[in-house]
Structure formats: structure tokens, C-alpha cells
Amino acid sequence: MYYVLVGVLALVAGVAIGFFVARQYTMNYLKKNPPINEQMLKVMMAQMGQKPSQKKINQMMKAMNNQMK
Structure with missing residues (x-):
């Protein structure tokens, strides 16, 4: 038992x-x-038909890093 x-x-x-x-x-x-880096973001945005600017990429990376915390 x-x-x-x-x-x-x-x-x-x-x-x-x-x-x-x-x-x-x-x-x-x-x-x-991290699962997504800056190069991957550039490729994704280009595939969606957007021209990725460095400012936009930095904003997206910062938003993702804040979300991870």
C-alpha cells in the first residue's frame, strides 16, 4: 500500500x-x-511587397523583444 x-x-x-x-x-x-532576426524580417517584409526600412525593422525587433519579456 x-x-x-x-x-x-x-x-x-x-x-x-x-x-x-x-x-x-x-x-x-x-x-x-531568437526565432526571428533582422534578416528574416527583411525577407518577410519583401515577400509581403513592402520595402523594409531600417527604422521599421528596428521597431518590429524592439516590439518582439518586449513581447518576449
């Missing part, structure tokens, strides 16, 4: 700890390697 209870508690604790460790790792990875 107690073995089952201890096993279930250990499983729940392991899942909780694993979730938070994986979450922290993923957040650090995305902070170091």
Missing part, C-alpha cells in the same frame, strides 16, 4: 520538476537564439 503511494508521489514530483526544468531551459534557449 505504502509503496504505491510513495511511487505515485515520486512520479508526480518528477513530472513537476521535469516540467519546470524543461520550461527554464526552453526560455533560456529562446532568449539566446
